[in-house]
Amino acid sequence: MGISWFNGRLIEGPVSLDPTDRGLTLGDGIFETLAVFNRCPAYLGAHLDRLGGGAEALGITVSRAKIESGVDELCRAQPHEHGILRITVTRGPGTRGLSGSGDTPTVLMTLAAWRRGTINAPVRLATSGVRRNIDSPASRHKTLSYADNILAAREAAAKGADDALLLNSQGRVACSTISNVFAIRGATLLTPPLSEGVLPGIVRARLLAVAASARLEAREAILNPDELADCDRIFLTNSIRLVRPVAALDGVPLRQGATASIDSLLAALCEEIARDTGRDPRDTDRADP
Amino acid sequence: MGISWFNGRLIEGPVSLDPTDRGLTLGDGIFETLAVFNRCPAYLGAHLDRLGGGAEALGITVSRAKIESGVDELCRAQPHEHGILRITVTRGPGTRGLSGSGDTPTVLMTLAAWRRGTINAPVRLATSGVRRNIDSPASRHKTLSYADNILAAREAAAKGADDALLLNSQGRVACSTISNVFAIRGATLLTPPLSEGVLPGIVRARLLAVAASARLEAREAILNPDELADCDRIFLTNSIRLVRPVAALDGVPLRQGATASIDSLLAALCEEIARDTGRDPRDTDRADP
Numbered sequence: 001m002g003i004s005w006f007n008g009r010l011i012e013g014p015v016s017l018d019p020t021d022r023g024l025t026l027g028d029g030i031f032e033t034l035a036v037f038n039r040c041p042a043y044l045g046a047h048l049d050r051l052g053g054g055a056e057a058l059g060i061t062v063s064r065a066k067i068e069s070g071v072d073e074l075c076r077a078q079p080h081e082h083g084i085l086r087i088t089v090t091r092g093p094g095t096r097g098l099s100g101s102g103d104t105p106t107v108l109m110t111l112a113a114w115r116r117g118t119i120n121a122p123v124r125l126a127t128s129g130v131r132r133n134i135d136s137p138a139s140r141h142k143t144l145s146y147a148d149n150i151l152a153a154r155e156a157a158a159k160g161a162d163d164a165l166l167l168n169s170q171g172r173v174a175c176s177t178i179s180n181v182f183a184i185r186g187a188t189l190l191t192p193p194l195s196e197g198v199l200p201g202i203v204r205a206r207l208l209a210v211a212a213s214a215r216l217e218a219r220e221a222i223l224n225p226d227e228l229a230d231c232d233r234i235f236l237t238n239s240i241r242l243v244r245p246v247a248a249l250d251g252v253p254l255r256q257g258a259t260a261s262i263d264s265l266l267a268a269l270c271e272e273i274a275r276d277t278g279r280d281p282r283d284t285d286r287a288d289p
Numbered sequence: 290m291g292i293s294w295f296n297g298r299l300i301e302g303p304v305s306l307d308p309t310d311r312g313l314t315l316g317d318g319i320f321e322t323l324a325v326f327n328r329c330p331a332y333l334g335a336h337l338d339r340l341g342g343g344a345e346a347l348g349i350t351v352s353r354a355k356i357e358s359g360v361d362e363l364c365r366a367q368p369h370e371h372g373i374l375r376i377t378v379t380r381g382p383g384t385r386g387l388s389g390s391g392d393t394p395t396v397l398m399t400l401a402a403w404r405r406g407t408i409n410a411p412v413r414l415a416t417s418g419v420r421r422n423i424d425s426p427a428s429r430h431k432t433l434s435y436a437d438n439i440l441a442a443r444e445a446a447a448k449g450a451d452d453a454l455l456l457n458s459q460g461r462v463a464c465s466t467i468s469n470v471f472a473i474r475g476a477t478l479l480t481p482p483l484s485e486g487v488l489p490g491i492v493r494a495r496l497l498a499v500a501a502s503a504r505l506e507a508r509e510a511i512l513n514p515d516e517l518a519d520c521d522r523i524f525l526t527n528s529i530r531l532v533r534p535v536a537a538l539d540g541v542p543l544r545q546g547a548t549a550s551i552d553s554l555l556a557a558l559c560e561e562i563a564r565d566t567g568r569d570p571r572d573t574d575r576a577d578p
Binding site for chain 1: 293295303304305306307308309310312313314315316317320346347348373375377379385386387388397399401418419420422424425426427430432433434435436437438439440442443445446458466467
């Protein structure tokens with residue numbers, strides 16, 4: 001199990017959890033997953049902003065300074081120099097009843113080793129029967145309530161795909177179970193707006209910001225599933241895998257154009273992360289384990 | 290914290306949980322909440338059937354016999370003769386990745402004391418902006434991913450209401466955050482079908498079965514929110530509170546007719562539970578604490 005950081009201190013092995021902890025009993029909390037290079041989490045500030053937004057939406061009060069010091073402590077103590085940091089915040093132990101407040105939030109952090117070949121691997125998508133609920137704030141926060149995503153991911157795996165394409169309640173493109181969706185059409189970079197039931201991805205926001213460096217005009221746009229085959233390239237983004245081209249959708253190969261644009265976007269992202277952490281993610285991803 | 294049953298044995302105090310347990314990290318599991326009288330859980334078989342259905346939908350394999358023996362052990366060991374039993378099953382510790390299988394499910398059970406005045410208390414509802422996702426199997430299983438319900442319950446509490454009325458993605462009546470919704474119109478008992486994004490409530494099913502004893506014709510029906518004010522009575526059902534009349538919706542008092550029908554339905558339910566457990570829930574509910 002390795003070392004974790006749990007409620008203020010480093011521990012080895014299992015956590016000692018109150019059986020009424022609402023993270024365990026009701027998926028009542030939020031989380032973040034971050035890439036760590038040279039013991040430095042990439043885009044930590046943006047991830048903590050998003051965590052804070054989710055906590056506020058759920059009415060959970062948690063100290064940002066405490067989390068920051070825990071991140072630092074765990075990253076220094078772990079044997080993994082490069083890895084994947086997970087920050088989990090629950091409402092903590094609580095009385096029965098959904099609206100009840102917890103006593104004190106539970107904060108748990110773990111750090112797994114980086115695995116070679118994580119970045120830029122092509123992905124085959126299968127459209128899921130599970131749809132993204134645009135009529136819930138939870139679709140725009142990274143809550144612990146991941147049953148919809150888990151059901152969709154299992155459905156995709158059963159179809160032999162790597163991930164699921166999630167449409168929203170209106171049947172339009174939203175995201176995958178773990179990623180935002182982007183399309184390149186000509187000189188334009190497109191991604192669905194957050195109002196489509198989309199998580200505000202950290203890499204999503206960075207790509208929209210650095211698109212000009214790849215000579216792309218970036219904008220949010222409603223995407224219908226039948227438009228995807230007409231785009232030059234569809235790709236997925238998240239904080240760990242960064243950018244991944246979509247090779248096929250529902251068994252049908254998609255166009256693999258705009259490679260230079262995708263390479264430029266990935267390069268701009270990796271240079272930002274290298275400035276932040278002192279390490280280019282591509283070097284870590286290519287390194288021997 | 291009292292006594293719990295955790296993975297095969299009775300424990301006091303906190304549980305010792307693997308930090309990768311997917312119940313804690315992803316709301317990846319299912320649960321049941323049961324009324325217990327005379328140390329006997331009411332409708333145990335039906336609850337375990339529903340738990341099994343949810344486990345199957347999520348691809349979690351859990352031993353029913355093991356849960357039954359745990360329920361028995363906990364109910365005998367607890368100081369509470371009457372109470373509220375919660376059975377939680379998670380996929381257990383697992384590797385990263387949503388579709389990954391857990392090693393061994395985690396089973397946790399707790400038993401809280403009964404609180405007087407739980408049954409039949411009137412409830413004020415507020416219509417929630419959070420809608421029930423009919424395009425997910427999770428809306429028909431009692432998964433641990435309760436963020437939508439928690440957000441709706443907190444919204445209702447902020448409006449001074451006791452619970453939220455949840456419409457579904459199509460804007461039709463689905464349920465409350467913890468209950469099924471019923472309407473009585475003339476001599477007819479109505480409740481939305483499960484396809485409306487509704488959990489298959491145990492008390493819901495029993496009321497549909499015993500409706501004839503209250504001289505009511507029971508059937509599932511699509512309900513639009515603007516029809517509720519025209520019904521003789523709206524009420525909520527769940528396994529703990531049994532039957533609760535809805536006094537008001539969004540601050541507007543609802544009709545309080547059909548009282549004899551509701552009394553007959555509650556009586557039929559309580560008689561079934563008394564046959565099962567040897568105790569009429571109404572006696573426990575009226576008793577001094």
